[in-house]
Amino acid sequence: MPDIDPQSTFRGLPLTAEQDAEVRHYIKKKKQHGEPWDTPELAAMLEDMLEPPSEDDEELDATAEEMKAAAERAAASIDEDMEPIEASEERNAAMEAEVMKGPKL
Incomplete structure (x- = not known):
């Protein structure tokens, strides 16, 4: 080339x-x-x-990474033997709890 x-x-x-x-x-x-x-x-x-990427893009990437980590932590708290509806409710509650904790620094 x-x-x-x-x-x-x-x-x-x-x-x-x-x-x-x-x-x-x-x-x-x-x-x-x-x-x-x-x-x-x-x-x-x-x-x-x-145009080079703006700093706003980096902030969005950091927020996306934080949300991904929170979702992984919430998913880890779910027992695999639960009924699907119960597991979904538990996952939603765990996700809400992770969001309320705020970003990890």
Whole structure:
């Protein structure tokens, strides 16, 4: 695979090989359908590719990890021999208790 540098990518943008291929594929499909390719959709796609992830995304990932851990702790507190309805109620109660405890620091 040849090295991709900004001079060989779409409009000289600092895109990865995968991103450049995605842009070129988008343009090819638009041309095949006889549609204009330089669209606001393409501009938004390029903006997403060039904009680094925000800190908000990291906070969401941390919240998701906390919720996953709380769900695992709640599931661990359920006895496998319980009836399904009882187990579901116990799991919901355990999940509520984990949420009320707040985030683990």
